[in-house]
Amino acid sequence: MGAAASAPRLTRLTAADVDPRMTYPIHIAHASHPLRFAYAPAMRKELGRRANEFDLIHIHSLFLYPQYAAFKVARDHEIPYVVAPHGALDPYYRRRGRIRKAITDCVWQRSMLENAAAFHLTAQRELELISDLAPKVPRFVVPNPVDWRDYVDLPDPRTFTGPFLGARPPSSIIMYLGRISQKKGIPALIAAFAKVAPTYPDAGLVIIGPDDEGLTPELRSTAEHLGVSTRTTFIGHLGDRDKRAALAAATIWVLPSATENFAVAAVEALAAGLPVIVSPGVNISRELASLGACVVCEPEPDALAADIAALLRDPDRRLSLGAAGRQAARRFSPESVAAQMVRFYESLLNRTPSGQTT
Numbered sequence: 001m002g003a004a005a006s007a008p009r010l011t012r013l014t015a016a017d018v019d020p021r022m023t024y025p026i027h028i029a030h031a032s033h034p035l036r037f038a039y040a041p042a043m044r045k046e047l048g049r050r051a052n053e054f055d056l057i058h059i060h061s062l063f064l065y066p067q068y069a070a071f072k073v074a075r076d077h078e079i080p081y082v083v084a085p086h087g088a089l090d091p092y093y094r095r096r097g098r099i100r101k102a103i104t105d106c107v108w109q110r111s112m113l114e115n116a117a118a119f120h121l122t123a124q125r126e127l128e129l130i131s132d133l134a135p136k137v138p139r140f141v142v143p144n145p146v147d148w149r150d151y152v153d154l155p156d157p158r159t160f161t162g163p164f165l166g167a168r169p170p171s172s173i174i175m176y177l178g179r180i181s182q183k184k185g186i187p188a189l190i191a192a193f194a195k196v197a198p199t200y201p202d203a204g205l206v207i208i209g210p211d212d213e214g215l216t217p218e219l220r221s222t223a224e225h226l227g228v229s230t231r232t233t234f235i236g237h238l239g240d241r242d243k244r245a246a247l248a249a250a251t252i253w254v255l256p257s258a259t260e261n262f263a264v265a266a267v268e269a270l271a272a273g274l275p276v277i278v279s280p281g282v283n284i285s286r287e288l289a290s291l292g293a294c295v296v297c298e299p300e301p302d303a304l305a306a307d308i309a310a311l312l313r314d315p316d317r318r319l320s321l322g323a324a325g326r327q328a329a330r331r332f333s334p335e336s337v338a339a340q341m342v343r344f345y346e347s348l349l350n351r352t353p354s355g356q357t358t
Contacts, residue, residue, distance in 0.1 A: 012030060013028055013030075013250070015028065019236075026047045027043075029041075029043035029046060029066075030043040031044070031065075032318050037063075037065050038064040038065050038066055039065045040065060040066060040069070041067055042310060043065075043069050044069035044072065044073065047069060047070060047073040048073050048076070048077075049074075051073055051077040051079065052077075054077075054079050055079070055083040055349060056079065056080050056081065056082065056345060056348060056349060057070055057073070057074045057080075057082070057083045058081070058084065058120070059071060059074075059081055059082065059083050059084065059112070059116075059208070060084045060086060061084070061085065061086050061088055062083075062085055062088040062089070062104075062109060063088065063104055063109065064196040067109075067112070068108055068109075068112075069249075071108065071111075071112040075115070075235075077318055080117035080348060080349075081116060081117060082116060082118050082119070082120050082348070083112065083115055083116045083118075084117065084119070084120040084121070084122075085121070085126070085130065086122070086261050086262075087126060087136050087140050087259065087261025087283070088285070089129070089130045089133060090126070090129050090130070090259050090261065091129060092145070092183065092258055092259035092281075093259070102187050105236070109151075111297075112235040113133060113134045113137065114134045114137065116134070116137050117137075117138075117348050117351075118137060118138045118139065118140055118344075118348055119137055119139045119140070120140055120142060120344070121139055121141050121142075121143065122142065122143050122144050122261060122262040122283070122284075123262055123283035123284045123287070124139070124141055124277065124283075124286070124287070125259065125283035125284070125285075125286065126141075126261055126283050127139050127141055128171070129283075133224075139207075140344045140347075142337060142340045142341050142344055143262065143284070143331075143332050143337060144262045144264055144267075144269060144332065144337070145332055145333065145334040145336075145337040145338070145341075146264055146268060146332045146333075147334055148271040148326070148330050148332070148333060149230070150244070150268075150271070151244065151247065151268060151271035151272040151273075152194070152271075154244050154245065154248035154272060154280055155241060155244055155245040155248055156245070156246060156248070156249040157245060157249035158249075159241075159245045160242060160245035160246045160249045161165060161249050161250065164206075164233065164235055164242075164246075165204070165206070165233060168201075169204070169249070170202055170203055170204030170231070171202040171203070172200060172202060172203040172204070172252075172312055173203070173204055173206050173247050173249055173250050173251050173252075173325075174189075174193060174196075174203060174204070174205050174206070174251065174252050174254060174308060175205075175206045175207075175208065175241070175246065175247075175249075175250040175251075175252070175253050175254070175263055176189055176205075176206070176207045176208065176252075176253075176254055176255065177208040177209060177243065177246060177247070177250075177253065178208075178209045178210035178255065178265045179209050179210055179211075179212060180187075180207070180209050180210065180212070180213065180215050180216060180219070181212070181213055182213060182261075182341075183217065183257055183258045183259055184224070184255070184257060184258075185255075185256035185257055185279065185299040186207060186215070186219055186256075187219065187222050188203070188299050188300060188301050188304060189207075189254055189256050190205065190219065190222050190223050190226060190228065190232065190303060191226060191301035192256075192301045192302075192303075192304035192305040192306075192308060193205040193223070193228055193231075193232065193305075193308070194223075194226035194227060194228045194301075195301060195302070195303050195305035196309050196312070197227075197228050197231060199309065199313055200221050200282065200309070201276065203230070203231070203251075203312065204231045204233065204235045205223075205228065205231060205232045205233070206220045206232075206235065206246070207219070207232065207233070207234050207235070208235045208236075208238055208243075208246055208252070209235075209236070209237065210236060212234065212235040216234055217324060220232075220234065244272070247268065247272040247274060248272065250269075250272075250274055250310050251275075251311075251312070251318070252274070252276075252277065252308060252312070252318070253266075253269040253274040253275070253276045253277070254277045254278075254304065254308070255276070255277070255278045255279065255282060256277075256278075256297070256304060257278075257279055257281050257282055257299065258279070258281050258300035259281045259283075259297065260279075260281055260282040260283060261277075261283055262283060262284060263278065263282045263283070265283060266278055266282060266284070266288075266294075267284075267329050267332050268326070270288070270294070270325030270326065270328055270329040271325070271326060271329035272326075273322040273323070273325060273326050274278040274322055274325065275294075275311050275317070275318040275321035275322055275325070275346070276288075276293070276294040276295070276321065276325055277294065277295045277296075277297050277304070277307050277308065277311075277332070278294055278295075278296060278297070279296070279297060279298065279299040280296055280298065282297065288325075288328055291324060291327070291328045292320075292321070292324040293321065293324040293325045293327070293328035294321065294325065295307050295311070295321070
């Protein structure tokens, strides 16, 4: 599937969707019902057929059929495997869908976690949040890669503002760019903008991203109720060039999530040189704040409004945050992350059966 398993509308991934630069073998296993669990029986068959080619299996995410299939093949063929939860074990998610997750745990997932060769986590905070689970399993923190070079030479911002914001765009744009999801805290951002709007009449709020959960009508109603609907623009999914042009046009970029395992979109905004505000729920917020690369703010309207207003009235502060953000984004370059991942894999493959390194 080319969309989240929970999305109301699903599109089929085809070979034409695969980046031609990817020269290694890729097998597309189409999902069938029940789609909610990404059930793709052809995936398990293909993994089993090729099992003798694998020294290590890296299982991404949890609770769906592809993870079960990979685990079963790894166990049946005695192949060591790594589990990357991608935030699925954070306390925020453990409180949701408890019955379904309890059944999954009893049937297979608890065994998968407890017998993993290691957990791959993308932030130190994620490591801390799951410290109570499978404590004997080694943990490694390797971040997600973001190529900062893609955000150095950005398109002319007018290629975004003209088509999407009209002939007279706001002089200051507060931007959210990411999936439209319940956890993202977008209502708090709209409420914060409503508090800022009277003081900054030339500012606008732009909310960009695909809406898998059907929340946009409710968010529009919130903006209407708060009196900022004419200054709040909702834009769906943008292609790569339009997204980069949107970042070029933004004044401040905000992510007030209740939880965010890594936040690739935030690193992209940093790489674009934007002043970034994130919530403490963004797992890399502490590292970024220690580098002076972002503002960390509670995802509440009053706090967000105060930090947004402070940046709007301080262009020098925006510039200094942007410069620090560009520098911080380089830490996540593909070359750096790949080197860390190679060391991670080698450390696992060099272990003897007793768990001692050779």
